[in-house]
Amino acid sequence: MQGIIEVKNLTKRYGDQAVVDDISFTVESQEIFGFLGPNGAGKTTSLEMIEGLRKPDGGEIFIKGQTVWPNPNKVKNLIGVQLQSTSFYEELTVKETLALFASLYGKKLSAGELEDLLAIVGLTEKENAHTRSLSGGQQQRLAIVTTLVNEPDVIFLDEPSTGLDPQSRRNIWDVVKELQRRGKTVILTTHYMEEAEYLCDRVAIIDQGKIIALDTPQKLIDGLGSEAKVSFTSEAPIKRELLSQVEAATVKELSGNNGKQLIYSSDPAQTITSLLALAKQDNVEIKGLHVSSATLEDVFLELTGKELRD
Structure with missing residues (x-):
């Protein structure tokens, strides 16, 4: 071209x-x-x-x-x-x-x-x-x-x-x-x-x-280094110190209110197994577990940050 x-x-x-x-x-x-x-x-x-x-x-x-x-x-x-x-x-x-x-x-x-x-x-x-x-x-x-x-x-x-x-x-x-x-x-x-x-x-x-x-778009997504997002809700968020121990999770963050949390994972199966074990340890019931691929929005937020700009 x-x-x-x-x-x-x-x-x-x-x-x-x-x-x-x-x-x-x-x-x-x-x-x-x-x-x-x-x-x-x-x-x-x-x-x-x-x-x-x-x-x-x-x-x-x-x-x-x-x-x-x-x-x-x-x-x-x-x-x-x-x-x-x-x-x-x-x-x-x-x-x-x-x-x-x-x-x-x-x-x-x-x-x-x-x-x-x-x-x-x-x-x-x-x-x-x-x-x-x-x-x-x-x-x-x-x-x-x-x-x-x-x-x-x-x-x-x-x-x-x-x-x-x-x-x-x-x-x-x-x-x-x-x-x-x-x-x-x-x-x-x-x-x-x-x-x-x-x-x-x-x-x-x-x-x-x-x-x-x-x-x-696909190459930018691939370059993010995260193959999937694991999101879940719970009545109470898992403690930060436990969440940091989730296996194969490269980025962890709170994603709004109502107990919703989000984990970026390089191995979703391993991450979910580890997450459920840690949640049980913390007496937290996991609900609404969802796995999805990384998107261009993830790339955009990773590169530009998440703070509001006017």
Whole structure:
């Protein structure tokens, strides 16, 4: 595959603080690339510089071999951008909204082009509906399809499924996969680690302005060194000094209230046997024992920490 986006030593400072600190990465053609990070990590600033919306203080950005800065207008026709929150004219229909967005690029959509665009996001039956009548999921799908009117090579999706119910979220996932099948490159930001794990070919995790991990979701999970999570509940938590003796357990932590506890294990069978023996020793009854594989969320929390950031 050929790199369609190249970012070299990208930097953005506000005063003495480096919000984006000398980051470099490449996005391959027709890849779904996740850009993840906690609040304030620098991901939005990074993407706005790549999209040509915010001027960097240093570094280079190339899209299809064309430099974005100092003349970002040169790449506007190569990209489509869906913002996290999009407002539409409520009195326009879906069809009229797409025609409006196309006109911003000096383009008039044919009936066939309009039909194809609406089919991608499952809004064919809504073409004459006013945007005010659309559900939240339909509004998000309309926001995505507006990024396609100029036939871009690269599409930026900023948290496309935030606030949606599970069914609508899955519909958005299907749309993203369809964009990839149609030859598009997708740059995705999301706070749903399950979404990133399902959709993305590779993910970059940025924290405090630096990229701290970049690989496929599975390789990042494998690199965590934990093969499974063992969670359980009990009326009273097992004493810390006993929990530290659980065999093959690499990380132990309390996970909220109501006696719920979580253990990361390299050998679940051995861990469970040891756990039950120690619980009996402590006169604690184990309930709701559950074993699951490590996930991208575990990787994210391990790399960025668990403290709340604003």
